[in-house]
Amino acid sequence: MDITYNLNGGYKPTMKRFADLDGPDFFPTPSWATHALIDNETFSGEIWESACGDGAMSEVLATTGNRVISTDLVDRGYGEGGVDFLHTNRRAANIVTNPPYNAAEGFVRAGLRAADHKFALLLRLAFLEGANRQRTIFTDSPPSRVWVFSERITFYPAGAVQKGTGTTAYAWFVWDKMQSGPTELRWLEPGYKAKYA
Numbered sequence: 001m002d003i004t005y006n007l008n009g010g011y012k013p014t015m016k017r018f019a020d021l022d023g024p025d026f027f028p029t030p031s032w033a034t035h036a037l038i039d040n041e042t043f044s045g046e047i048w049e050s051a052c053g054d055g056a057m058s059e060v061l062a063t064t065g066n067r068v069i070s071t072d073l074v075d076r077g078y079g080e081g082g083v084d085f086l087h088t089n090r091r092a093a094n095i096v097t098n099p100p101y102n103a104a105e106g107f108v109r110a111g112l113r114a115a116d117h118k119f120a121l122l123l124r125l126a127f128l129e130g131a132n133r134q135r136t137i138f139t140d141s142p143p144s145r146v147w148v149f150s151e152r153i154t155f156y157p158a159g160a161v162q163k164g165t166g167t168t169a170y171a172w173f174v175w176d177k178m179q180s181g182p183t184e185l186r187w188l189e190p191g192y193k194a195k196y197a
Helices: 031-038 056-064 101-114 131-135 192-196
Strands: 047-049 068-070 092-097 115-124 145-149 170-176 184-188
Touching: 031 056, 031 115, 031 145, 031 170, 031 192, 047 056, 056 068, 056 092, 092 101, 101 115, 101 170
Parallel strands: 047 068, 047 092, 092 115, 145 184
Antiparallel strands: 115 170, 145 170
16 A cells, blocks of 8 residues: 555555656655755754654754654654654654655644644645645745755655756755744755765
């Protein structure tokens, strides 16, 4: 059974991407993309990586010195498997993750409930678009900052040969519950890929 999420935050019907070599919706985050976040945002207290996969992001988050809690819906041998982030009552000071693409809106809603300080999601920049998100997420709970990548991130399925570059623009969307005011749009300087690859 494919227990991944669909667009409205529930489970999607059974299907599998042909390119996914290690289970549903498993495309590990390149370490440099997580370094770009922690070089520009500070986190006070523990960090919960709620879609940890094989721990690629958790390992980088641990370099902050903060305690990192790692969970995932699917057990991939890292952290605690079988934890449904969309329906858990757990809380944490901070939550940082790269959610399954089809569950981004559900992850925003769940993260806003579960994070006490900061909540950061790595999302396609196009997440800013959409009438429904404008009426709900961006009107009711807009992010504090959007960090736009100057370099393209390429996501590869686990075990795939890494070559070429991606064509999709990504950004870190950060909700900071300690800050009020309008959303800040910022750009990440080029060079993270070379520095941390």
